Amino acid sequence: MSLDLSDVTLTYPDGDDRLTALDHVTLHVPRGTLTAVAGPSGSGKSSLLAVAATLVTPDAGTVSVDGVTTTGLSRAELTGLRRRTIGIVFQQPHLLPSLTALEQLQLMASIDGRSPAGARGRALELLAAVGLADRAGRRPHQLSGGQRQRVGIARALMNEPTLLLVDEPTSALDHERGAAVVDLITRLTRERGTATVLVTHDRTHLRAADRIVEVDDGRLGDPPSGSGTSVGYRPQGGVTATMSG
Numbered sequence: 001m002s003l004d005l006s007d008v009t010l011t012y013p014d015g016d017d018r019l020t021a022l023d024h025v026t027l028h029v030p031r032g033t034l035t036a037v038a039g040p041s042g043s044g045k046s047s048l049l050a051v052a053a054t055l056v057t058p059d060a061g062t063v064s065v066d067g068v069t070t071t072g073l074s075r076a077e078l079t080g081l082r083r084r085t086i087g088i089v090f091q092q093p094h095l096l097p098s099l100t101a102l103e104q105l106q107l108m109a110s111i112d113g114r115s116p117a118g119a120r121g122r123a124l125e126l127l128a129a130v131g132l133a134d135r136a137g138r139r140p141h142q143l144s145g146g147q148r149q150r151v152g153i154a155r156a157l158m159n160e161p162t163l164l165l166v167d168e169p170t171s172a173l174d175h176e177r178g179a180a181v182v183d184l185i186t187r188l189t190r191e192r193g194t195a196t197v198l199v200t201h202d203r204t205h206l207r208a209a210d211r212i213v214e215v216d217d218g219r220l221g222d223p224p225s226g227s228g229t230s231v232g233y234r235p236q237g238g239v240t241a242t243m244s245g
């Protein structure tokens with residue numbers, strides 16, 4: 001199970017016209033792999049994430065998460081699907097200032113209708129997995145930028161998502177901390193078997209990605225065979241494959 005975008009087109013209103021943000025995009029991301037999405041500003045990277053997150057419905061094409069085709073689901077069904085299967089890491093983690101790292105994660109369980117006490121074990125395990133076992137009681141202002149981003153990553157994994165969507169996680173970090181955060185996301189992708197999509201401007205962090213796809217003016221970079229805009233998964237054994245057109 002995985003993320004599948006099939007022939008997805010997304011347009012936005014643009015005066016009397018429509019602006020095409022995604023143009024017949026097909027992308028398959030299997031579980032346990034990380035696909036990095038690179039491309040210039042305005043090329044459609046955030047639109048791709050928003051469609052994958054089921055936050056935006058495309059004009060045409062289908063989106064499947066974990067084998068469930070999202071087109072045609074009601075708003076309530078989409079909300080349920082998102083809670084159960086999708087974790088999102090934002091550019092800035094947007095932590096609540098008054099809560100400790102542990103409580104930020106427990107809050108996710110409460111939103112999902114589960115008891116914070118019952119979620120404590122999983123929250124502590126995830127904080128340990130991101131290297132913050134000894135910071136569980138700290139509030140955001142007592143953590144560094146990189147540590148706050150790690151809390152955001154642990155929080156995204158709280159509900160055991162199968163799809164992990166990561167938007168420019170390194171934009172507020174220096175190069176070394178940014179590389180460490182991408183390495184962490186790559187490791188968690190493999191350990192927890194998520195289908196991970198990571199949007200970035202900075203290709204220097206992407207050594208460990210299974211694939212890099214290039215978005216240019218709403219289109220994915222052609223694979224070397226030149227067969228349309230479809231980019232299929234090709235196991236690379238951890239070797240980065242750049243598929244620019």
Ligand SMILES: Nc1ncnc2c1ncn2[C@@H]1O[C@H](COP(=O)(O)OP(=O)(O)OP(=O)(O)O)[C@@H](O)[C@H]1O
Nearest residue numbers: 012013019021039040041042043044045046047048
């Ligand atoms: N809500 C919207 N309404 C109208 N046009 C939009 C909207 N959101 C994005 N766009 C346009 O769609 C195109 C793709 O935008 P998108 O945000 O997906 O690009 P991006 O690659 O993520 O850019 P950046 O790297 O600057 O964040 C751009 O031309 C943008 O101006």
